[in-house]
Amino acid sequence: MGPPQARGDMLRFAVVWIASLLSGVGSSLTGFVLGVWAYQSTDSPTQFALVMLCGLLPGILIGPFAGIVVDRFNRRTVLIVTDCLAALPTLAIVFLIQTDGLAVWHLYLASAIGAACSTFHATTYQAMTPLLIPKRHLGRANGLMQISWATQIAAPVLAGTLMVAVGMSGVLVIDLATFAVAVLALLVVRLPATVLRPSGTAEAPTLRTDLVAGWRHLRAKPQLLGLVYVQTGFNFVFATAGVLIQPLILSFATADVLGLLMLAGGAGMFCGSLVMGVWGGPRGRVRGMAVFMGVGSVALFLHTLWPSPPLVGVAAAAFLFTLPVVGGCAQAVMQTKVERDLLGRVLGTAHSLGTAATPVAYLLAAPVAEFVTGPLLMPGGGLAGSFGALVGVGEGRGIAFVLLLDAVLLAALAAVTAFAPRLRTLETALPDSVADDSPHPVRSS
Known part of the structure; x- marks a missing residue:
């Protein structure tokens, strides 16, 4: 593969990464404002902790299943489907806020779905990265991908400002917009077939295997x-x-x-x-x-x-x-x-x-x-x-x-x-x- 192909692959990675970063920022903002709402509505640290755990445990349990899907199915499809699934709870919460029907248990469910989708996302991106980026640049690519963690830590400052400016529903709508950007990037960017499904035509083993x-x-x-x-x-x-x-x-x-x-x-x-x-x-x-x-x-x-x-x-x-x-x-x-x-x-x-x-x-x-x-x-x-x-x-x-x-x-x-x-x-x-x-x-x- 010549340098032009390598540069093209890195440009594709950059576009998909930036779109994913924006989506991660939106999800971080949503996670913060929902956590604040849970605590302010209940005055219960336990309820707040349960929302955090619901946003963590599904990702731990689903990891091996996510790996199977990433290795056996078209990875662009996996990313688009999980983006859409992750957006559904956010959309539902916007509706519940507008109808004054939001309850804490809704946040448990939304956090669990978001955690599961996030695990699929992270596993897919990590598996795609070495298929787009030369070995000598993998450290750079993985370092850039972790910027999303930095945005999560700094999210409370931005989220607090946005809460004042556009309200809780406005923050969630911003999150939905970032989901749309991520999906659009995946639809537009052309990715090599070996990146989308590197397993070839080999017969898949049993689920247990x-x-x-x-x-x-x-x-x-x-x-x-x-x-x-x-x-x-x-x-x-x-x-x-x-x-x-x-x-x-x-x-x-x-x-x-x-x-x-x-x-x-x-x-x-x-x-x-x-x-x-x-x-x-x-x-x-x-x-x-x-x-x-x-x-x-x-x-x-x-x-x-x-x-x-x-x-x-x-x-x-x-x-x-x-x-x-x-x-x-x-x-x-x-x-x-x-x-x-x-x-x-x-x-x-x-x-x-x-x-x-x-x-x-x-x-x-x-x-x-x-x-x-x-x-x-x-x-x-x-x-x-x-x-x-x-x-x-x-x-x-x-x-x-x-x-x-x-x-x-x-x-x-x-x-x-x-x-x-x-x-x-x-x-x-x-x-x-x-x-x-x-x-x-x-x-x-």
Whole structure:
């Protein structure tokens, strides 16, 4: 394939990615305003948490099924169908708002459908990327794709402004418009046949065989399975920090300050995504993951030293800057080392395994901080005279102590990634899925 074809593929990727990014921004805005509505309507943190869990659990359960669909059906069709399905609950909620019939259980259902569609979307894009982008540019492409995470973190600031300007229904209509843009881009952009259905004409195995194909492939390549376990641990650390950062800030600052610090964190992640998009990541991707996890652990530790908004703002930006590098490197390794015809199923299984730790972190971190470390770090508490000298004593310092433990866990994970033999030699021990740098596999006749 000549350079013109390669440039054309990258242009196609860019158009589809931008449309997907806009859709992701719209979904983030909707998720925020619906969460605010749930909390304001019920005054129940539990109801708010249930909406979050409904937006998480279906994606974990459906990962292997999504991988099968991505490997067996036209990927353009998968993306268009899931976009349309994801838009239906949003459209229904707009109608329910106008008729004053919206209830919290509607949000449970809408969040679950959105999570399922998002899993199909993410798996499809991750499987298509190495078929459009040369190997040497995979780190850049994966870094850019993670800009959507930065927009989700910064969504509250934009969503709050839009709520004042156009109201809740207006925000949802904007989300519907972004869905339409994404579908239009998929209909207009011409994608190579090998990208849409790389499996060729091979007879599909049974559903049961397909469901376990991703797991069997990972078991057969323990280096890749080890990488997935690292991602699982990393997601646990990130989820623990994510669920505790806001309560930590609110223990010593106002809601306005919280919004500014969240914007700072989102800006840090946005910058990390852009840097990864330009740089492409280190040549040794696994080693690079370890280095940036180590940097992230230092930044997470800085959150805990004392209740200072400027310190937390800088630390949050630094911590979130590392995420696109770690995630982009891990994704590029998977896309490079997994056979193209299995990529959807392996990525679907890896998604389920990698995100399974997130609800565990949600369910453990807050109760431990509230009922265990919180009382221990109040004046006269059991840890006030020891760890209290490091993280402080009083309101919110129990949360800081859990984040301190989270930082230690991330540092340990970085050490394992750097020194575990299977992970250290992963990139040299496993052959690449294609021998050259062409993103298109050559089909056998």
